[in-house]
Amino acid sequence: MIVCVAVVGHQNNPLYIQSFTDADDALKLHHIVHCSLDVVDERVNNPKKSGPTLNETFLGLLYPTENYKVYGYLTNTKVKFILVTTDLDVRDADVRNFFRRFHAAYVDAVSNPFHVPGKKITSRTFADRVSTIVQSFGLSSAV
């Protein structure tokens, strides 16, 4: 299950963090997302580890904590997407697919003329869309 998705701006400022758990663990997830930024930076600065192609946006598994797996994705504008999941066996393809859809939703959200770049994303449509994407995560593998 995905417990948290986050959009982090290019100055490592949080633009959108949404947790999908019932528990009151927002702080913990904030910390996890915040920490994973270090790994993102590391991946970006050492591109030889980051993947076969230079322009790969998907950063892969950033780091496993005790209970979570954290995946990262970096757009061309240096906006980071972070995914925190409790699933321990996640298929890379699923995550890639998730990020691709998430990226599309993000692009639509920031294309809104009323969105101020660098400010938090407050669009309700975006939130709805993200939760739809999150709910459908992993279902494609079952089909």
Place this chain on the structure above:
Amino acid sequence: MADPASTPLGKMLLEEITPVVMVLCTPYVEESCLKNGLSLIQLLSPFCDFTNIDVPVRTASDQPYRLRKFKLRLFYSSDIRQPNLEVAKERLKKVITHVGEKNFLESSDPSQVNNLLSRPESEMLPSWFQFFNKELVRTLSFSDHEAFDHPVACLLVVSSKDDEPVNRFVDLFNTNKLPSLLNDGAMDPKIMKHYLLLHDNQDGPFNKATKLLADMRNAFGQNDCQIICFNSSQDGKIHHQDNPWAPFKSDALPTENLGGFLNLDDLNEIKDFMQELSSKHIIPYMEQKIRVLNQQVSATRKGFRNQIKNLWWRKGKEDTIDTPNGPVYTFNSIESQIRILGDYAFMLGDYELALSNYRLISTDYKLDKAWKRYAGVQEMMGLTYFLLDQSRKDAEYCMENAFNTYLKLGSAGRRNTTRCGLWWAEMLKTRDQLKEAATVYFRICGEDTLHSAVMLEQASFCYLLSKPPMLHKYGFHLVLSGDHYKKCDQIKHAIRTYRSAIPVYKGTTWSLIKDHVHFHIGQWYALLGMYDVAVTHMLEVLASTHQSKTTQELFLRDFLQIVQKTGKTFEVLKLQLPVINISSLKVIFEDQRTNASAAAARVKESLWRSLEEDIIPSSTARSNWLELQSKIMPRKYKESNICVAGEALKVDIEFKNPLQIPISVSSVSLMCELCANPEEDANSSNNEVQNNEDRTSTSSGDINSCLILSEVDFSLEGGETTVVQLTVTPRIEGILKIVGVKWKLSSAVVGLCNFEFNPVNRVVRGRRKQHSPSSDLKFLVIKSLPRLQGFIHSLPEKTYAGDLRPLVLELSNQSKSPVKNLKMKISNPRFLYAGNQKELNADFPACLKKKMNVEKSGRHANVNKTLQNLYHFPEDISVQEETSLSWPLWFHAAVPGNIPLYITIYYEMEGVSSIMKYRTLRMHYNLQVLPSLDVSFQLSTRPSRSQEFLLRMDVVNKTSSECFQVHQLSSVGQQWEISLLQPVDSILPSQSLFAGQSLSCFFMLKDRRRSSTSEDSIPSLSHIQSDVRLGPQDNSEAFFDVSSSPLADFHDCERSSRGMSSQVGCEYKVDFVFITQLLKGNSDSSSNTPLVFSHHACDCSPSSMSPISWLVDGPRTIQHNFSAPPCEVNLKMTITNSSDAIASVHINTFDSPSSNNQLINDATTSQPPEHQSGWSEIPIVNDTKIITTEALTTRVPKSLSLESVPQFIWSGTSSTKLVLQPRSTAEIPLQICVFTPGIYDLSNYILNWNLTPVNDGENQGEANKSTGVCQGYPYYLSVLESNFKD
């Protein structure tokens, strides 16, 4: 990499993994040593560390090597046991607590991440980690699975004071007293023994001791016995410069003089003894033992045969021994022997040998499933690899292997895991693999929260030091560590770690984390009772808008609790609760401009300026003013604003509650500084600043008496914004500066907010800065001045259009001096203008009525002034001190809508102030005028008689409830005579217009001027029928006089506001005033005098004022048998020229309605019609003449709707032209031909006319040439089929 031995880990290993010497001593020995404040071991310890010895060592190989560093560890026999877990824990906790106390006091926070990184590494990393790690490792000493803690030698010490020292030596090494580890077979009890006789020089002469030594040598052997004499100093005052014992006695008091009885000789003696012990006895003994063991191992284990044998033997053993901790090995077992061999070789620096033995034994242990021992050996292998600096991979592999193996053991291997992890992490750190080291630290964390906290903190520093620094993780681990510390009640540590984490989150938008950190620091400081610091941290989270409501409540509650605990009211600069919108700051002050109400102050300054433009003595007065100012005031105050003592300055500030919870704010007031005016002694510009400063300090004491500050309390709901008006009233002259605002939050915390404004640049004096008044909060307070207060009595807020009533303006002067030269300007004279003083008590509405003997002269006296909106009060009018002046005003609600009224009153003071000579009082009212009656007039000429007009008046009552009583209709001017066409009773029996009712009246209007110019030129007033009564006819009430003030004045205003000249009397233009009354009873006025409403209509003129009028005459209905030839209809057109010019008229007829339509389009679009070809090209437009045919063109669509009817044609000529003499009439016949029955509109013709003025010299100016085009009137003709025809 540098020499592994010189790395931190290397140093640590060389210190910790060294031969152990067991010390046995008698109580007398201890007693002697304690004279110096030291125990025996403490006394000897400084001399056990040899850093520059040079001992040749030969171990298993034949090649000797030299050992340069060596260390012995001394332990009392009672300490040679596994430390008690609880005690060890307690000690570690004490260490941490101690460090916490120490660091807490001296810690300074780096505020920025950059500062954090710019410091040298050694400074960044707290030194106590090393110490703690060492202590942690030491808790594991004398474990049963490792050999390097096995005592290598035993030092037996007996004092010369003891009875029979030789026997004492024997007693000391009594197996009963030996540590259990030696007795139960874990350690080899047969160890080297060394005998030492300690002689205290204070106890007696040396001779006795030497004798004893001889006895000892006889008993125990020549080489193994030695003597030390010490305590040679008699007075114990010897002070050692850098005390060698300090590191070994951590709990020593600074006043204690350690080693006070030991002189230099004693020290040298001890030093020599220890060196000899190690180099002559212990090292050779270890060499010896290594060689023996090596041979033993070689014999049993080396070689192919032995290996096979060993393997087979172990396989067989596998099933039999399977205890949880693996098999039990005694020191005699070959496995233990190999381990001892390895450890000895390690301690002597022969790492190759050690490694080969470790390798050998590791497989054995693995096969035996002796996991703890296996892990221990792996650990040593890793360390050996590290010290050999050979294979990093192997080293790491071994460490990880050991770590994991310990981990698998569960709680039994827990502490070993910790030690192994520490060493591993150190190893990684040495190799700059800081991230991996951090991971290891993280993995060390286990059940023990306190240790985990320290490990997490160490991990965080690894992240900080890694290249590039991983600050996010640094922060995270610090926070984690802080949490762990908190769980162990190490609050000071927790605060320290959290505070270190602040720079990471500072300036970022990760507010949830930031709030968490600050909030907890605040809470923890509060727990420690440091409320001041706690408050500063709590302040950070106070205005956290993003938090949930409950969290905000929690934050606020805790904050207030902490503040309460401080026991004082806190003053907080820039308190974030509530938020002050500085940009909303608005200062309302009154210098020469005073406001009658708050509403007036809100009006834009530019509006007042434009209004006051011509009443303020502009250029001359202003230059005087400036001149005066520059003379009497220091230049630097020239730019400050002026206010008057005793008059309040108002400041509007917007407060906003950013939270979702309500907050209460009280005692909101301004902070002001008032210092006395340097007016009197500011004769020299050089010392004025100094003077001013002196005065500031002296006058600040009695500031309270000089200033009156208002206080406001309010409470804000979540997210609410409110604007608060604060006032300050200076009582004395001087310089007033508004510094800021302060308030009390929940009556606990005082928030301060300084208004930051650009300080006036005092260096550049030549240039005068432009600044808005509100940006500069400095005021020059001048002497108290008269200030008029103005009020208009009973000005309605809401009224109906047309309302006419008298009002009273009351001006009161509260001061001690009179004001004079009053002037008043009103923005909207249509609504309000000043009356005469004698009207003040006049009876309304009777004063408006016509009086028979009124003289008409006074009326035009103030017309001109009224038009300029400016009213000069009579010269002799002044407002005396402490009196008030009432002045009548006339009010007329001219048009409906929301009407702002601006009134400014100018007045002058005399001899009060040299700075201010005049002031203005600004009044502002907003009126809501509702639509009442909609009156429209339509004037049409009677074609037959040009000097008579038909007037149609349409009145609609647009109100929802009011009932108006119609009173009269008057025409303005004297040349019109008006009369009703039918009695009012027939059209409006009630004489009242109820809500929604409409009324149409027809009047006859006669131009008396024209008709009677030849007759009686001066009609008497009684004959003038310019008014017509619409009310009850039998009423004897007089008419309202529209030709006298105020009705006439308002009428002039109406005219001028509609852009018409005030000159009445243009031809064919009539102005009407329609007057109604509203009987009260349901409105706000208490008196039962009726309200008078007047509606003005200006410049009504006949709807078609063409000089040419015509009439088509003929039959309206014709019956015709259409089986016969087409029906011809004869018509007659009578054309009248009412002008004084010769007119040539041209009649064009069209047959098809479509061409007709076309023409109309032309006529309407191509105005003026002169442009039609073939007609006059003179372009002079005289607008009084051209009355367009709008009324007719609007009817065209109707006529077009008849398009479906059959056509008719104009028979006869399609164009007729004729010339008409002035004021003459002509008739022309017309004929049409109709083909089918139907109704026909015979309007499809146009009349072009062209006036040619008579060649008459005296009439030149008026009679311009003009032309016009008129569309034909509709004329409906019904043609029916006649049935009676056969």
